[in-house]
Amino acid sequence: MYVFDTSPLSTLFKNYYRARFPSLWNRFDGLVGDGHIVSTREVLREVDDGPVESLRVWAADRSEFFHIPNASEGAFVAEIYRVAHFQQNIEQRKLLKGGRNADPFIVAKAASEGRCVVTMELYKDNAAKIPNICRHFRVDCLTLEEFMEREGWQF
Numbered sequence: 001m002y003v004f005d006t007s008p009l010s011t012l013f014k015n016y017y018r019a020r021f022p023s024l025w026n027r028f029d030g031l032v033g034d035g036h037i038v039s040t041r042e043v044l045r046e047v048d049d050g051p052v053e054s055l056r057v058w059a060a061d062r063s064e065f066f067h068i069p070n071a072s073e074g075a076f077v078a079e080i081y082r083v084a085h086f087q088q089n090i091e092q093r094k095l096l097k098g099g100r101n102a103d104p105f106i107v108a109k110a111a112s113e114g115r116c117v118v119t120m121e122l123y124k125d126n127a128a129k130i131p132n133i134c135r136h137f138r139v140d141c142l143t144l145e146e147f148m149e150r151e152g153w154q155f
Helices: 006-015 022-033 041-049 053-060 071-082 084-089 092-097 103-113 130-137 144-150
Strands: 002-004 037-040 116-118
Touching: 002 006, 002 103, 006 041, 006 053, 006 144, 022 037, 037 041, 037 103, 041 053, 041 103, 071 084, 071 103, 071 130, 084 130, 103 116, 103 130, 116 144
Parallel strands: 002 037, 002 116
Antiparallel strands: none
């Protein structure tokens, strides 16, 4: 059970053409269809603002994939921002310009449902990125390649 960040979705849709990688997409679509892979409404907002047209088109027909945060997830987001270090995660320009910030909602979804986060971000000492937040709150976190490895995908 996984919660996907915007970055692995963008990577998949930008680099793995459906016509060229049909077995990858059959597996991905199967996990999405079974509810094993989900994401958040905030990721949908990032996708809508993003540069990957094929992902935007796919997302437009998948509202059930992008979950709206519930009360427990909202409370978890508040817990994340109670950690002063993670307040850096809200970039000043995002606040001033109305930019998107799905990161805390992705972690909150995974934590509240016992899911694993999938992101392209990497852990970096003293950072306020998804892997750092996940490590702090003991939420499982993988890169896209690690997700594929865990699922036993080989092409």
